[in-house]
Amino acid sequence: xxxxxxxxxxxxxxxxxxxxxxxxxxxxxxxxxxxxxxxxxxxxxxxxxxxxxxxxxxxxxxxxxxxxxxxxxxxxxxxxxxxxxxxxxxxxxxxxxxxxxxxxxxxxxxxxxxxxxxxxxxxxxxxxxxxxxxxxxxxxxxxxxxxxxxxxxxxxxxxxxxxxxxxxxxxxxxxxxxxxxxxx
Numbered sequence: 001x002x003x004x005x006x007x008x009x010x011x012x013x014x015x016x017x018x019x020x021x022x023x024x025x026x027x028x029x030x031x032x033x034x035x036x037x038x039x040x041x042x043x044x045x046x047x048x049x050x051x052x053x054x055x056x057x058x059x060x061x062x063x064x065x066x067x068x069x070x071x072x073x074x075x076x077x078x079x080x081x082x083x084x085x086x087x088x089x090x091x092x093x094x095x096x097x098x099x100x101x102x103x104x105x106x107x108x109x110x111x112x113x114x115x116x117x118x119x120x121x122x123x124x125x126x127x128x129x130x131x132x133x134x135x136x137x138x139x140x141x142x143x144x145x146x147x148x149x150x151x152x153x154x155x156x157x158x159x160x161x162x163x164x165x166x167x168x169x170x171x172x173x174x175x176x177x178x179x180x181x182x183x184x
Contacts, residue, residue: 142167
């Protein structure tokens, strides 16, 4: 009786599965008790080494922040990065957030003003605007007097405050049409 090639393949497959099953069973019988399983009521010995914690550099550019020349603004980190077209961070700095936050996403610089009075009544310079939320304009600015006081939480403002030196850098970098990426 002739055996077809599909019969041979089926036989070899069954033999391979049986072998793998047998080897898995033998391996399970030789595993030391508790290996790889949490044991209730058992804590690590005092002085036992812990796995090293990887600490993220708070000034590191967020991974999912886009590509190309852009301004990156982190809502959680209250930090800005100015990123060149070659993906090099040319400057990073902390900011004081506004009361109203923009949604995470990609925007472009829509308007700029050299000097105005902010919505909180503070004279500001180097205003770089990129969106609005429910009628509140959102943008970066520096107080002329150099202050970075936290905004009054009862007043809906959109000014993300930076130092005067950082405001100068933002003004030079963030021209009309420049991409602004907001991340959590």
